[in-house]
Amino acid sequence: MGFLDIDNVTKSYGAVEVLHRVDIAVEEGEFLVLVGPSGCGKSTLLNMIAGLEGITSGEISIKGRVVNGVHPSKRNIAMVFQSYALYPNMTVGQNMTFGLEMHGVPKAERDKALADVAKLLQIEQLLDRKPGQLSGGQRQRVAMGRALVRDPDVFLFDEPLSNLDAKLRVDMRTEIKKLHQKLGTTIVYVTHDQIEAMTLSTRIAVMNGGYVQQLGTPQQIYDDPENVFVASFMGSPSMxxxxxxxxxxxxxxxxxxxxxxxxxxxxxxxxxxxxxxxxxxxxxxxxxxxxxxxxxxxxxxxxxxxxxxxxxxxxxxxxxxxxxxxxxxxxxxxxxxxxxxxxxxxxxxxxxxxxxxxxxxxxxxxxxx
CATH class of the missing domain: 2.40.50.140 (Nucleic acid-binding proteins)
Incomplete structure (x- = not known):
């Protein structure tokens, strides 16, 4: 049993099954990347872990607790979205601590968590600014900081770098990798970019057509593909x-x-x-x-x-x-x-x-x- 268990999970919309019997056990501290083309089911699976989508059959458990039907706010997960989803009328500091405030965390604890995470992400000088005054890379750091202050069991990233330009995307990849190595957090990360998948992950689940085509380390996926799809999708230029x-x-x-x-x-x-x-x-x-x-x-x-x-x-x-x-x-x-x-x-x-x-x-x- 893993830290996060996805056990025989399916998702259907009416008679159409879009996710087919997904089985993945994620260990504590692991960086799992779900990668595949648009429409392959990776974001649907992430939303099911988060509780934003219902599960048709199977079980998802976090730290041994089955979370089927558990409200997203009760799952102790934190999500970083592609769109950043920052409140434009709040300062950076208010955006980062808003979730803690809603959960009744005392102000002294909120302030300490904010100071620690701001220092970690090197955004102390941005705390009094509004999101509209920030660059794309700075907004992404704030969105990550909002997740980090929560100290959740699992971090979920939904294509967080896709809105950034090419150079900034590479820089932010490095920052996310450094953060994971420093904090040892458990991360599930969705992307369609196979270079992102290879560079960030400890393991990759390559998805297509609602199926996990192959699950393995970046080296296993690259050197030892199970089928033509994995061989041709992973690698640039492709096999x-x-x-x-x-x-x-x-x-x-x-x-x-x-x-x-x-x-x-x-x-x-x-x-x-x-x-x-x-x-x-x-x-x-x-x-x-x-x-x-x-x-x-x-x-x-x-x-x-x-x-x-x-x-x-x-x-x-x-x-x-x-x-x-x-x-x-x-x-x-x-x-x-x-x-x-x-x-x-x-x-x-x-x-x-x-x-x-x-x-x-x-x-x-x-x-x-």
């Missing part, structure tokens, strides 16, 4: 997915792809997945950073496959260069060093780290293991 044919000989295995010249190439795998048969149609997946040149290849890799292929497009990206080539008639992105010598229109030797290769069934889109 290359190419049609291929399996070659199995004894304990050895490989995948046959077609190069830019139309010739077949068999790329060896480090081991044979138990579910793989000779001649089977598969989707061969490999991350862009596992496709590079000889100088950039991982020297510790068990299997490096070499393939001379035509370079289509070069996109300089500062520290990296993104190179487009084709395999089996589909564009494949390689992530190379900024000093790469390859040029558009030229044939170039690519090196593929096959330790990082994953295979999927093209019919079910599930991983072949």
């Amino acid at each position: 290359n997915l190419v049609k291929a044919v399996a070659h199995v000989t004894g304990n050895g295995a490989g995948v046959e792809v077609t190069g830019s010249d139309g010739a077949p190439h068999v790329l060896p795998l480090p081991s044979r997945p138990a579910g793989l048969t000779d001649g089977q149609q598969v989707l061969f997946g490999i991350r862009p950073e596992a496709v590079t040149d000889g100088e950039g290849a991982d020297r510790n890799a068990q299997v490096l496959a070499r393939l001379v292929n035509r370079i289509e497009v070069i996109e300089p990206g500062g520290a990296d260069t993104f190179v487009t080539t084709t395999l089996s008639g589909k564009d494949v992105i390689a992530r190379m060093r900024s000093q790469t010598t390859c040029r558009p229109g030229e044939d170039f030797e690519l090196v593929l780290n096959m330790d990082k290769a994953v295979l999927f069934d093209p019919e079910t889109e599930q991983r072949i293991r």
Whole structure:
């Protein structure tokens, strides 16, 4: 049993089930990120934890107490919204302590909590200002401060950075990460931004179509995806997915792809997945950073496959260069060093780290293991 337990939870609107048997146990101090495209059910699940949405079936419990039907004010949770939801007629200090005042907390305790949190968030100089006098980043800090003064069991964040510009979003990500490391709070955080999910979380629940597609650490989600959706949704640029044919000989295995010249190439795998048969149609997946040149290849890799292929497009990206080539008639992105010598229109030797290769069934889109 976790600190926050989501046990076999479903949500229906009439005859339409929008969340399907969600099972997640969140440990105390964990930072769980719910990530997925718009309409996948992540905000609905967060609202059910908060008590803003009813539960159709299943149970949600916090610290061993079932909270189905418990009013949001009695759940000891604090929520940070995308819109900040600050009272425009109140000062920053009044906004941050309003909830405590409504719960009858004595003024001396409110003042101490406010001073501690304002110092932590470095917003002491803003306490007498109104929200209309603040920047977006400052408003976000105030919204976080309002949650922190409550000292709740669970913090819920609903896409809190989506209204900020790109640079400020990165800065605030770092601030939230620092806060979590310092305070050890239990956080459930909703975002559609997979970079946010990877950088902030201790675990990620990737959602799509009302289902949790995969639950795991950022590394597990990135390196060991369970299905095509997780493989393609997580990562920027996303995983290359190419049609291929399996070659199995004894304990050895490989995948046959077609190069830019139309010739077949068999790329060896480090081991044979138990579910793989000779001649089977598969989707061969490999991350862009596992496709590079000889100088950039991982020297510790068990299997490096070499393939001379035509370079289509070069996109300089500062520290990296993104190179487009084709395999089996589909564009494949390689992530190379900024000093790469390859040029558009030229044939170039690519090196593929096959330790990082994953295979999927093209019919079910599930991983072949």
